[in-house]
Amino acid sequence: MPAEDAQIPLLSPMSRDLRSPSPPPSTDASDVKAFEATSVVDVPSSVSSAEPAATAIPSPSYMVALLAVCASISGFMFGYDTGYISAALVQVKDDLSHRYLTNGDKEFITSATSLGALLGAVLGGMSANAIGRRGVLLVSNVIFVVGTIIQLAAKTVWTMIAGRFVMGWGVGCASLIAPLMISELAPAKYRGRLIVVNGIMITGGQLVAYFINWGLESVKHGWRVSVGLCMVPAVTQFVLFWFLPDTPRFYVMNHNLDKAKQVMRKIYKNPTEAFVEAQVNEMVASNSKVPGDNPWQQAWNSVRIVHTNPANFRALILACGLQGIQQFTGFNSLMYFSTTIFEALGFDNPTATSIIIAATNFVFTIVAMCIIDIVGRRRILLWALPIMMAAMIVSAIAYHYIGISFHDDAVDIAAGNIHGWGIVIIMMMVMFAGSYAIGIGTSAWTGVELFSDVNVRSVGGMYATCTNWAGSLVIASTFLTMLVNITPTGTYALFAALCAVSFLFIFFLYPETAGLELEETSSLLQDGFGVKKARQLRKQRRRQRQNTHDNA
Template identity: 25%
Template sequence: MHKKGLQYVYRCTYVAAVGGLLFGYDTAVISGAIGFITDKYTLSPAQTGWIASCALIGCVIGAMLAGPVSDAIGRKKVLVFSAVAFAVSSLGILVPWGLSAFVLFRLIGGIGIGIASMIAPLYISELAPAAIRGRLVSIYQMGIVCGILTVYFVNAGIAGLHTAEWNIDTGWRWMFGSGLLPSILFLVLLIIVPESPRWLAGRERLLEAGTILDRINGAAKAKEELQAIRDDLSTKENNFADLLSPAMRKRLLIGIILAIFSQVTGMNAILYYAPEIFKSTGDGASSAMLQTVLIGIINLLFTLVAIRYADQWGRRKLLLIGSGGMALCLAIIGTVFYYKAVGSYLILVAILAYIACFAVSLGPMTFVVVSEIFPTAMRGKAMSVCIFFLWAAVYLVSQTFPMLQAAIGEAPTFWIYMSMSVLCYVFVWKMVPETKGKTLEEIGASLKQ
């Protein structure tokens, strides 16, 4: 692959990864605002839970709509729609309307998150050369992690501007409103990137598709790849019912179960409730917040490790290493809570090691594998279904973690997540194929066997 082609595909990848940054930013902004919203509107615990999680309903809707809509009008146009949804949500919450309006605009923002979570990795995978596709799709996960870290600091900066009373009345709106800036940046950057060449080929816009592939891979390779794409598109499968056909069933099962495992192994429980977990170990609130930022930093550093080794070690190996390491760390966390040895630094080390294992495996590799295993004609719809289940699992974990804590205690709760990690290891070992170094069409052909 020539140097200019490599620069071009990286530029397109980084633009798409801004969608991941918005995903992380808009998902995590609630963490700094929820306390002020609760005080302003005197919310009950049930109302607080709804306000904190209402965006997830939008995520589920966005994920399900993104696939068929992107098949109809193109990947790039749907990414533009997600940027608009982020901007409308940020601006709408910035305006001092009531709580019902807040829920409405959070739902709109959630639709943007759901769309970005599905279309951005799909777009990158359809543009990326086989040799570096794992690295490029993993950059999308880095965007998510950077968005989460960025909004932690933005929230802290806004909260420190004025008094607590100002934060309760106005400050939290500025936290959400700050998302308008990266939304506009995303819209502007999308101007410079092309449509997916595989989507163009599916619409018989072969000259445009060939021009993009030529720019990435050179003329000879582009011609060969375009022919492989056309052969792959010759499948008659192109609607949701065809996902249950014999040729698609195994792929759909792999995609759905891997997406579910990426959440039911407990990552979001730790991300969303980290300060409360650390406070339950006896640490003060300020120390707990500092440790939470440390989680974000570890998450970013080990996502960079995944980017470095995704195409060298392979997706399957990283998933096995990560899920096995997560199981061990969760066993240690549960045991520390069981023996009430929570004053030691062992639990912090175990949680950080768990985050590191997730960041090199299930975090980025779920998006990589799910974006690779489906044929071009079905990729949008199939990924919509997989990401729908991912968001449903996010909602399940975020709602049940505090309930499990109250009902059975911390130790059994973390042992449940440990059991899920063990099951994930077995599933990857038995079912998930290695896809490194293969074109999307070669992966599809191997899964038909």
């Protein structure tokens, strides 16, 4: 074995190397400082890369898929909200405040959910360790329904904005917890694909919303029907999770090992007791006690630890960077305003045209689910981002030759060949949406797996999700203004430049985590960003699995 490979110990599924018991909780500054210095997970060295696991890992049961799908209903809610508002901005006509919506109205209505979601993500992140991942989802369902009811009753623009803001709180909580919950449940072999299930539900929700809006286009107040249907997934998820458990890692964090073992027996097919014990012990070993007299003090100390522990801070940079890339490369400008854009370009049925973009996003998200754990997150991103950049550059050129200029409440078109260039723009948007869906659209939600300790993972996820919604807020509240002030050509050229910067970020900083156990991924960032270390660790993991297979 090469010396460089031998230097990186692997976590074995059967490892029983445990840390010393954690000291009693404390809020002393010295205790917090001591924890900050030691909270990186020490990877047990008792199993070398050539040593086979003592027992074959059992296959996951239907319960893993059930929990993943139920958690991903949050993604459907998120996607449906994004999809219905795109068409509603056009279909609402003078139904609110007895006047047609201005560009400012559209930006306020759209961005209100993003602002609420930004605050909701903070609420979800700070309470996930106190009331559980499942508890946060149940609360988010109630908030989502309340926001929907306010929108249904809205008679003015500002009431609509208020309803969207309240709904945003629920969306923000749920968008944080769903990928976190899936990452904590899923075996390493399937983790990427199961997290992509959440992405499929997001894109599926968008597509369903577009089809519903298309069907209701000629129905008076049809947009209110599409708003009311938001309650269906929220109520469904609430009922399902009322009867389902939380994640084993949450139970371990709260010292309920019996419940953790009970859930482990459900999420694997016929696991041996030795396997269950070893898995729970491994979670215990990676679960350092955060100082604090109660869950809320511990949550605040977790915030400090994320910033002061070097490995966790690197994970924070990567997780937030991925979410920033997802937003600032411009995709949500399509989701929020595609109907408005296609109407401005003169398409007879802009809602139906927008379905093409949503369908592309949905189909390529399914493709991502099939290949993400085989090809790897990093490699896919390095292929997808240049394609996204090229699509934005061609779109900028097309808008230039159309000669389109946006004003506060009107659109001027100078060129006569708008139809031909309009087709080019649709083709580029399809290419952009497909590349986005297969790449950053799904991979951004895997960043939470890089945090070294289960106690800080929810806080790290909170920061990442807040970055996502902050970016969404910026795009939603400025996109139409950018079209007016720097022209569509300048806007899409800016998005192309941000795609280029994003490529450099992934190339130099983002390590490949496909195929690694959740506890292994956290070891990558101890001494740097771990791009090279990840390659070595994945080679060793493949070698170990091959040895296990040969000795079976």
